[in-house]
Amino acid sequence: MRLSGRGVRCVRGGREVFSGLDFSAGAGELLAVTGRNGSGKTSLLRLIAGLLAPAGGSIELEGGEAELSLAEQAHYLGHRDALKPALSVLENLRFWREFLGGELFDAGGSLKAVGLDHAANLPAAYLSAGQRRRLSVARLISVHRPIWLMDEPTAALDAAGQGLLAALMRDHLARGGLIVAATHGPLGLEARELRIGGAS
């Protein structure tokens, strides 16, 4: 499995964010996207996720499942948590498991893995920012997708949470997964760096 982009150009609101971007990552690799604020890290993730259309160039996945598109084989962990405050923690997770489908892992086990098993029946409205983040991560490990697109994955997480996330990411890579993460800080993992927009 290999995710590659060739000459990718991104235009947002009539302004060119970046152009001529080449990148490539294989199975088991972490691609750390870095760059100053506004350099287009989130835009690149959204381009890969198919949520934005590239203004030029192409993004391709080789060796994935042939009948599925790139977006259908990817998880997207964005700034927004995709959680409904009116539903409980477990209801939120159950919904995404049923809706996303594919190969599933145990929901209770996933909550335990992110340290939220004690709050399973609490409405998501009462979660802290870090707990919301943990619940989003539970979605990633409870539904199998080979590609993880993560936007600032460590944001709002405490030290223990960051360690836990690094361990989960390492597991995913060890199973032949692929991660593209936009980040400012170190992730605690070996990564191939993709720098957008030159030196800061």
Place this chain on the structure above:
Amino acid sequence: MTALGALIRRDIRIALRVGGGALIGVLFFLTVVVLMPFALGPDLKLLARLGPAILWLGALLASLLTLDRLFTADHEDGSLDLIAMARVPMELSCAAKALAHWLAAGLPLIVATPVLGLLLNLDIHASATVALTLLAGTPALTFTGMIGAALAVTLHRGGLLLAVLVLPLSIPVLIFGVAASDAAIAGPQSFGAPFAILCALSLVSFVVGPIAAAATLRHGLD
């Protein structure tokens, strides 16, 4: 199918919880209908003649009231991104969301209609007829309104805009809905023709609404 079932169950569950908005539509409907006799005066004949039109107008406005949140809520919390990336086609997801909205917000209006008919001096036969035409016609309101709700996501802050976009599309439904009700209550025209057109409008909207909404959302995600 499990995916769509999950989406429908989630949306209904959220609508029925506190602050979800399913009952707001019914309350609004009740308010419009209760106030009408006070505005029109104690002329029972006039009330009975205007009854079907008042019920239809109330139901139309009540179903629009909560429709603008159909996609914006999912857009604001990021759920819409994940729905767009899912293995379920976007068109079917849109149809599922509209169906859930109709079940949670449209169906209670129809259930309330026979009760509200009493306030407008409609007999049980007339109230039941209006409820039947609403049952056939309100799905068309939801499924065409969905297109406006999708545009509201793209344009941000589209609450009032939604009404401007959607009301012209709902005029045919209103015309044939009231025509069918009047025909059944007062005659002499046949009930079948306008009712069949009303059903046809709903069936067309089942196809056009999800496709148009999905296309709008795909271009509107940013």
